[in-house]
Amino acid sequence: MQKEKDNWYASWFNTPYYHLLYKDRGHREAALFMNTLTNYLNLQKNDSILDLACGRGRHSKYLYKQGFDVTGVDLSKESIAYAKQYEKPKLHFEVHDMCLPYPKKFDAVFNLFTSFGYFENEIDNLRTIKAIKAELKPNGFGVIDFLNVELAIKKLVSSEKKKVGDIVFHIEKYVEDGYILKDIRFNDNGKDYFYTERVKALTLEDFKLYFEEAKVELKQVFGNYQLEAFDKNTSGRLILIFN
Template sequence: MMSDSRNEEPVVPKDWYEDAFGAFYPVIYAHRTVESAAKEAAFAAAQTQLSSGDTLLDLCCGNGRHLAHLVPRAGRSVGVDYSPPLLRLAHCNAPGALLLRADMRALPFVEYFNVVVNFFTSFGYFTEDRDNRAVLSAMCQVLRPQGRYFLDYLNPVHVETELHPHTTRHLGKYRIEENRWIDRAARRVNKVTQVWLHGDCVAQTTESVRMYSLDEMEAMLVGAGLEIDRIFGDYDGASFFNDRPRMIIIGHRGRHGA
């Protein structure tokens, strides 16, 4: 049995993302369903003008909840993720997609996709900025010239103001304890989640995301060869502003990309 880490200073492993998206991820994020992804997928499809002539990549597709809605709108659809359990779920949720296990920094495609989407803060995972920049370079590399991208990232100002340091919720037989904190030196938002069953901690995961400002994101995107067309603050199409939860960036591969 693991101890309750509420009053301890947790250590965030550098490679936290290798363990965080395992068998218990679908329990912890049970509310992130295929149904809940419908509006997000529709927004992304409209913003990227996705059509049946397009090849689509969902980078970090997870359980395929967005692909389930995007496959019928695209020509060929591909999902890439690092987590075998989530890819197995994606097979069920999006049977029409080609699914592939790969690291988001090193994608085995060159100028293949018309559209790349990346949902629900699947960016900023790596400790080194150069690794996070490598993800944007990989997105540029896999896009055809003028190909479009959709990047749904957190709004760091909103995270700072709205952070709930501790929450408890119940899901069926499980109690889920979540502890969140901001590491100001590393400029990261971290979360340790414990799943409890009958008084025993049966799973513990750590998540950690670099909090890039909009200026930093713009500089990294342009540096990677990706032009910016529009920025939204939520899935209702609100402008990006401090009180909006998301930083949704839509753009295209620039002339000097890849």
């Protein structure tokens, strides 16, 4: 059994098991968040949105249906290949590394559902912030939807099992060297698999340092998908609005 650790997101996100494990993510909650967020940003029909690290395009497809011109990008070739079946004249998907500026400017750039802080190299977090800034039109807004690490660590469930179909996922969570890690073990058709998710435990203060270095202005901080005030002791999310 080989553990996937180097650039774990490139291998784990490309597997069908990743999508199987997380298939029950709340589509209704995601839709309500997109409605609330686009209203808050006063985005208008046909405005352009870049969905950064879009996966299979869950948010992109919904935003398109709401009348926006959407481009979804992700490092996972398999996820983008899947998403491309839904392409329309104003819904596009491409393989792209979010550390690099996409060659187009947008009214908004969304990085959703804790799709940040995965990188092996610390500098890539800053490079991504700078890339988002480069992708924004003069009056555009960047949005990063991250977990509130203080509460996440406090409520960490160290061990659990989750059965999906015929597969039992054995999940262990822990904090190590400034990262929140999730070990995922399972067996399918007699073969053992072992993946580790690894996300840097970035606080609001850490993001403020990135923003300062990237010459990005933090406009607002929210603590949940209803865009209520952020409280590091009680908020489930850390949602950052900037330009």
